[in-house]
Amino acid sequence: MFNGHPRFWGYITSSATPIGALADFLASAINQNTGAFILSPLATEIEAQTIRGLAELIGFPRTCGGLLVSGGNVANFVCFLAARQAKANWDIKHEGLSANRPRLTVYVSQATHTWINKASELFGMGADSVRWIETDANQQINIDALERQILADRDKGVLPFMIVGTAGTVGVGAVDPLPEIAALCKQYGLWFHVNGAYGAPAACLPEVSEKYLKAARCKP
Ligand SMILES: Cc1ncc(COP(=O)(O)O)c(C=O)c1O
Structure with a gap:
């Protein structure tokens, strides 16, 4: 499917973003284990920061909890x-x-x-x-x-x-x-x-x- 086409209305999945492609590249290249803070402190902080950012975006308090999962x-x-x-x-x-x-x-x-x-x-x-x-x-x-x-x-x-x-x-x-x-x-x-x-x-x-x-x- 050509999800990025301006007339693609077939499903939820949107067009890709260049920053997303770069982030995926980096994540694949360094292949972190995010199972616990000690295994990857930086990735854990990025997760926590992303959750705070998403919370703010939709009007939740930044103090709420959250997890990034596969879908x-x-x-x-x-x-x-x-x-x-x-x-x-x-x-x-x-x-x-x-x-x-x-x-x-x-x-x-x-x-x-x-x-x-x-x-x-x-x-x-x-x-x-x-x-x-x-x-x-x-x-x-x-x-x-x-x-x-x-x-x-x-x-x-x-x-x-x-x-x-x-x-x-x-x-x-x-x-x-x-x-x-x-x-x-x-x-x-x-x-x-x-x-x-x-x-x-x-x-x-x-x-x-x-x-x-x-x-x-x-x-x-
Ligand atoms: C309302 C809703 N819930 C759950 C899902 C499942 O999400 P995923 O395919 O990322 O597991 C979807 C995906 O289309 C959805 O639209």
């Missing part, structure tokens, strides 16, 4: 595991998943990228732990249906732990109603995950409404 799937996997660890009401890291524990459930819209199928299967929860909530005419998650499903699940004794809001669906670039999702997460004690693989950079545009930025911003 959107892995970034979502890491957040999924963080959410599960934080919200399971037992020591899931040591005890794992078992029949004696309530089923953990995650809420996503029907327009969510397939990373969620992979995460639920890879991390042993099973595809039935994903609740696919209907979308409206704009491909955004239906908030009423979402809340109804959470309440129904709580009544059945399963343990809702996370809602996924997508900032830029892979099909049409729809942004879920993030402030409403954030409010539901607060109300029911759930982890609020925003998948910005496609659309997060839009948050740096001045015309993006303040309400989206406020919803997506983490606490310093």
